[in-house]
Ligand SMILES: Nc1ncnc2c1ncn2[C@@H]1O[C@H](COP(=O)(O)OP(=O)(O)OP(=O)(O)O)[C@@H](O)[C@H]1O
Ligand SMILES: O=C(O)C1=C[C@@H](O)[C@@H](O)[C@H](O)C1
């Protein structure tokens with residue numbers, strides 16, 4: 001797999017709670033890649049939690065910092081990068097994402113709800129109406145996530161290791177597509 005990828009970065013995109021941070025760490029270990037998480041880097045650099053940034057400086061400022069952080073990690077190689085759920089919103093972010101292989105972790109809203117029900121670290125989520133909020137965010141973003149190079153559909157019993165297996169099985173389809181189109185003809 002390492003030979004196939006030739007050091008190109010992998011960017012994980014998807015909704016809050018889709019497992020970008022969790023799966024990203026496992027993927028990085030299995031590839032012998034570094035692991036970065038833009039949310040964690042932002043918290044480290046600003047010395048504030050994401051909630052605090054949203055409250056004190058607002059979402060727009062958070063998005064600026066997120067773009068700067070993405071630009072910095074995109075200049076590395078051999079890295080798995082777990083992005084924030086809203087990274088897809090700004091067109092300029094795509095110019096960095098397209099430096100690598102972009103993988104969408106696509107998780108049904110019902111499973112996201114289960115995972116995020118007790119969570120209060122994500123400022124855009126309203127615990128009062130988690131289901132409606134997640135559904136409306138997904139509606140706004142689905143088309144953007146769909147611009148990924150690879151879509152991995154995840155169901156309830158998929159462990160992070162199983163998801164990495166799925167990713168490994170699909171990478172050749174995008175890295176050497178001519179092989180697949182020849183087989184299909
Ligand atoms: N495959 C999985 N199986 C079971 N639980 C999972 C799986 N992937 C993630 N989780 C759990 O779901 C929650 C959210 O996962 P995670 O923080 O990795 O999502 P994320 O995509 O990074 O979200 P965000 O965009 O907010 O950073 C965590 O509690 C994590 O332990
Ligand atoms: O989906 C989003 O817009 C967000 C997801 C998280 O990863 C954080 O980046 C932040 O909570 C915003």
Ligand SMILES: [Mg+2]
Pocket residue numbers: 020021022037039082083084
């Ligand atoms: Mg995360």
